[in-house]
Amino acid sequence: MKRGRGWLCLALTALAAPLAAATPNDIVAQAPASAWKAIDPHFLIMLTLEDGRQVAIQLTPRFAPIHVANIVTLVRAGWFDGAAVTRVQDNYVVQWARPDAGSQRPAALVRHPPAEYERPAAGLVFRPLGFRDSYAAETGHVDGWPVAREGGAAWLVHCYGMVGVGRDMAPDTGDGTELYAVIGQAPRHLDRNIALVGRIVEGMEWLSARPRGTGPLGFYKDEASALPIRSAKIAADLPAEQRPRFEVLDQTSPAFAQWIHARANRKDDFFVRPAGAVDVCNASTPVRRAP
Amino acid sequence: MKRGRGWLCLALTALAAPLAAATPNDIVAQAPASAWKAIDPHFLIMLTLEDGRQVAIQLTPRFAPIHVANIVTLVRAGWFDGAAVTRVQDNYVVQWARPDAGSQRPAALVRHPPAEYERPAAGLVFRPLGFRDSYAAETGHVDGWPVAREGGAAWLVHCYGMVGVGRDMAPDTGDGTELYAVIGQAPRHLDRNIALVGRIVEGMEWLSARPRGTGPLGFYKDEASALPIRSAKIAADLPAEQRPRFEVLDQTSPAFAQWIHARANRKDDFFVRPAGAVDVCNASTPVRRAP
Numbered sequence: 320m321k322r323g324r325g326w327l328c329l330a331l332t333a334l335a336a337p338l339a340a341a342t343p344n345d346i347v348a349q350a351p352a353s354a355w356k357a358i359d360p361h362f363l364i365m366l367t368l369e370d371g372r373q374v375a376i377q378l379t380p381r382f383a384p385i386h387v388a389n390i391v392t393l394v395r396a397g398w399f400d401g402a403a404v405t406r407v408q409d410n411y412v413v414q415w416a417r418p419d420a421g422s423q424r425p426a427a428l429v430r431h432p433p434a435e436y437e438r439p440a441a442g443l444v445f446r447p448l449g450f451r452d453s454y455a456a457e458t459g460h461v462d463g464w465p466v467a468r469e470g471g472a473a474w475l476v477h478c479y480g481m482v483g484v485g486r487d488m489a490p491d492t493g494d495g496t497e498l499y500a501v502i503g504q505a506p507r508h509l510d511r512n513i514a515l516v517g518r519i520v521e522g523m524e525w526l527s528a529r530p531r532g533t534g535p536l537g538f539y540k541d542e543a544s545a546l547p548i549r550s551a552k553i554a555a556d557l558p559a560e561q562r563p564r565f566e567v568l569d570q571t572s573p574a575f576a577q578w579i580h581a582r583a584n585r586k587d588d589f590f591v592r593p594a595g596a597v598d599v600c601n602a603s604t605p606v607r608r609a610p
Numbered sequence: 611m612k613r614g615r616g617w618l619c620l621a622l623t624a625l626a627a628p629l630a631a632a633t634p635n636d637i638v639a640q641a642p643a644s645a646w647k648a649i650d651p652h653f654l655i656m657l658t659l660e661d662g663r664q665v666a667i668q669l670t671p672r673f674a675p676i677h678v679a680n681i682v683t684l685v686r687a688g689w690f691d692g693a694a695v696t697r698v699q700d701n702y703v704v705q706w707a708r709p710d711a712g713s714q715r716p717a718a719l720v721r722h723p724p725a726e727y728e729r730p731a732a733g734l735v736f737r738p739l740g741f742r743d744s745y746a747a748e749t750g751h752v753d754g755w756p757v758a759r760e761g762g763a764a765w766l767v768h769c770y771g772m773v774g775v776g777r778d779m780a781p782d783t784g785d786g787t788e789l790y791a792v793i794g795q796a797p798r799h800l801d802r803n804i805a806l807v808g809r810i811v812e813g814m815e816w817l818s819a820r821p822r823g824t825g826p827l828g829f830y831k832d833e834a835s836a837l838p839i840r841s842a843k844i845a846a847d848l849p850a851e852q853r854p855r856f857e858v859l860d861q862t863s864p865a866f867a868q869w870i871h872a873r874a875n876r877k878d879d880f881f882v883r884p885a886g887a888v889d890v891c892n893a894s895t896p897v898r899r900a901p
Contacts, residue, residue, distance in 0.1 A: 409815045410770050434882070451742050453889035479701050479795045488879050504770045504796055504892055508876050508885045524700045524822040531815040585799050588779050591725070594799045598744035601795055 343581045347605045350574035355566035356463075357609065358520070360554035362387070364394055365563065366522075369547040374522035375554075375563060376482055377606075379464055381443070382475050383435035383514040386484050389428055389495035390516060391553060396425035398496060399551035404529060408537025410503030413526045414485060415548060416496060424496065431491040436511045437474035445473065446570045450583065450596040454507045463567045463604035464518075467510065475515035477506050478600035482517040502527040505600040520565055520606040564609035578605065634872045638896045641865035646857040647754075648900065649811070651845035653678070655685055656854065657813075660838040665813035666845075666854060667773055668897075670755055672734070673766050674726035674805040677775050680719055680786035681807060682844060687716035689787060690842035695820060699828025701794030704817045705776060706839060707787060715787065722782040727802045728765035736764065737861045741874065741887040745798045754858045754895035755809075758801065766806035768797050769891035773808040793818040796891040811856055811897040855900035869896065 341349075362378040380387045393399065398417065406414035424430070445468055447459040455467035458476065465476045475481065482500045486493030493514055500519055519526070529546060532539040539545050554562050568575050583597040632640075653669040671678045684690065689708065697705035715721070736759055738750040746758035749767065756767045766772065773791045777784030784805055791810055810817070825831040845853050859866050874888040 407819075409818055436883075451744050453742050453744065454885055454887050490882055503794070507892065508873070508881075508888065510885065511883045512876075512881050527700055528698075528819055528821050530819050582799070585803075590799075590803050591781055592727075592802045594745055594801065596745050597799070601798065 340586055341577075341581060342585070342587045343578050346574060346578045346581055347568065347607075350568060350572065350578075352610075354569050354572035354574040355607070355609075356569045358565040358567060358606075360557075360562055360564075361391075362517075363520075363554035363563070363565065364390070364517075364551055365554055365557070366399070366551050367549045368525060369549055371549075372522060372525045374525055375520045375565065376517050377520045377565070377567075378482075378517040379462065379475070381462065382438055382464070382473075383484075383516050385429055385432040386435055386493065386495055386514045387516050389432060390484075390498070392425050392427050393495055394551045394553055395556070396427075397550075398425070399548055402548040402551075403545040404526065404548070405532075405545050406499075406536065406538045407502070407526075407529045407531050409531045411501075411506060411537065412499040413502055413529060414497065414499040416485070416498070418542065418545070420496065424494070428494055430494050432494060432514075434490040435514050436490075437472040440468050440471055440473040443473055444571070446575075448579065448597070448599055448602060450598065452599065454510065458599035460570045460599075460602075460604060463570050465599045465603065467599070474511050476599060477501050477509045477515065478518075478603055479503070479505065480519045480523050480603065481515055482519060483509070484514045484516055486513060500526055518603075520567075521563075521608075566607055566609050568605040570604065575604075631877055632868075632872060633876070633878045634869050637865060637869045637872055638859065638898075641859060641863065641869075643901075645860050645863035645865040646898070646900075647860045649856040649858060649897075651848075651853055651855075652682075653808075654811075654845035654854070654856065655681070655808075655842055656845055656848070657690070657842050658840045659816060660840055662840075663813060663816045665816055666811045666856065667808050668811045668856070668858075669773075669808040670753065670766070672753065673729055673755070673764075674775075674807050676720055676723040677726055677784065677786055677805045677807050680723060681775075681789070683716050683718050684786055685842045685844055686847070687718075688841075689716070690839055693839045693842075694836040695817065695839070696823075696836045697790075697827065697829045698793070698817075698820045698822050700822045702792075702797060702828065703790040704793055704820060705788065705790040707776070707789070709833065709836070711787065715785070719785055721785050723785060723805075725781040726805050727781075728763040731759050731762055731764040734764055735862070737866075739870065739888070739890055739893060741889065743890065745801065749890035751861045751890075751893075751895060754861050756890045756894065758890070765802050767890060768792050768800045768806065769809075769894055770794070770796065771810045771814050771894065772806055773810060774800070775805045775807055777804060791817055809894075811858075812854075812899075857898055857900050859896040861895065866895075 364376040366374040452458040456469040484493040485497035534540040584593040655667040657665040695706045743749040747760040775784040776788035823830040875884040
């Protein structure tokens with residue numbers, strides 16, 4: 320909403336400037352190498368679209384392990400080579416699947432996975448955000464993932480860019496063959512109703528800027544609108560020189576705490592009144608390509 | 611996230627079916643004529659894009675009257691005829707302005723409007739949403755607009771599709787010549803830092819699906835990417851037969867209360883666990899073309 324291109328990127332001079340004046344981006348840019356953690360390439364999918372553009376999806380096996388294992392199995396079996404983005408519903412989701420959904424699934428696929436929509440909070444290092452949430456008793460981060468916690472359970476939340484597993488009416492019908500990503504206001508009513516498995520860490524704009532479908536629920540009426548997916552690969556399976564290396568800001572680092580504080584209390588020049596709070600979906604953990 | 615096109619639109623049979631099973635869309639579709647209020651065509655802008663597609667923007671003079679008067683003045687003076695969408699930042703905003711921003715402004719324009727970022731809550735019919743909010747003591751609706759209330763003040767909030775006035779660093783520099791709309795997770799940190807003036811009630815997808823800009827802050831690096839705006843008109847100024855007629859669901863109607871309840875407690879077949887709450891930006895008041 321700033322006018323023109325005159326936005327000033329205030330430098331964070333370590334001693335002279337008060338920390339409060341740093342923007343969230345400044346803090347991320349200045350975070351030391353020790354504040355970054357590598358993303359495991361075994362849980363990183365590189366989707367290559369028809370036009371060669373790539374979308375990187377990080378998976379988390381700690382919340383929906385059977386669904387995630389299914390997706391890895393499907394990627395390795397080539398299920399998504401020849402899939403397409405078949406649905407784009409404004410302010411909601413993009414979804415991709417094989418146009419020939421009835422085709423042969425890999426034998427190793429768990430066809431009816433259990434409803435991995437939440438898990439015990441015990442055993443997770445939960446970093447509370449410290450602000451109210453409209454939906455859950457508490458929100459925060461686990462390994463950098465946006466998580467809600469209540470009554471001994473923890474679950475991933477539907478923030479912008481989060482990836483989940485499409486299913487039919489019955490909860491055990493989401494076998495991973497059809498996936499979606501959130502492209503609008505966090506549809507938190509879906510939390511604990513469907514399995515979230517990951518998030519898009521690069522290339523989100525190649526999906527979010529697709530034309531919206533004009534059929535029911537944003538499905539494309541004409542097959543020609545669907546964006547073909549050339550291939551999907553597990554990053555660890557790529558030759559070393561082609562393997563992308565991503566890092567996330569470690570939620571236990573001082574930089575992460577400073578970044579959350581700055582997100583909640585914007586004091587850079589543009590702001591006249593800091594909000595004093597931030598919701599979990601406005602605090603999506605920073606990711607970068609490893610330098 | 612539903613798979614395929616098999617989604618069932620449950621009919622709300624007025625006597626036989628329990629109301630709780632109705633979807634939010636069912637409730638809107640079944641709302642009686644008395645539950646709908648006309649949008650004032652004096653506060654409705656029809657933007658026509660280069661390709662002939664239209665975007666309808668409703669304005670609210672109750673929150674930022676000087677900014678809104680400026681925008682009406684600019685539209686009537688032809689300021690936006692020949693403007694363009696010059697910025698698209700993923701999960702944030704689209705913004706439009708004249709490429710020749712230095713050109714002559716109408717004499718009637720208030721060049722340095724006051725910071726109309728909040729107003730007294732007194733005098734507004736505020737319908738509390740009734741659920742927690744991460745940022746404000748209370749959220750709800752005023753004339754169907756998403757509003758926060760705290761300490762005697764009320765302000766519009768930055769939900770998906772809301773329209774605001776770009777400004778420079780100084781708060782009195784947003785004269786209405788550059789506007790933006792939210793296309794991602796509600797950037798609530800902007801609340802009370804910038805003047806919101808309206809919302810997009812039709813044609814949102816023609817803006818939200820534009821390619822993201824690759825320059826700083828999502829500005830297009832190349833002028834060729836900018837989407838020209840052919841014209842902007844106040845709906846009331848159009849010949850009667852061309853004048854679109856929109857209606858919003860009246861926040862004082864029983865249908866509105868049922869719709870909010872259903873948004874917060876999804877019990878249609880897909881859902882296994884209703885959220886029990888909804889945030890104000892997942893409760894954007896329904897709008898329709900008048901039948």
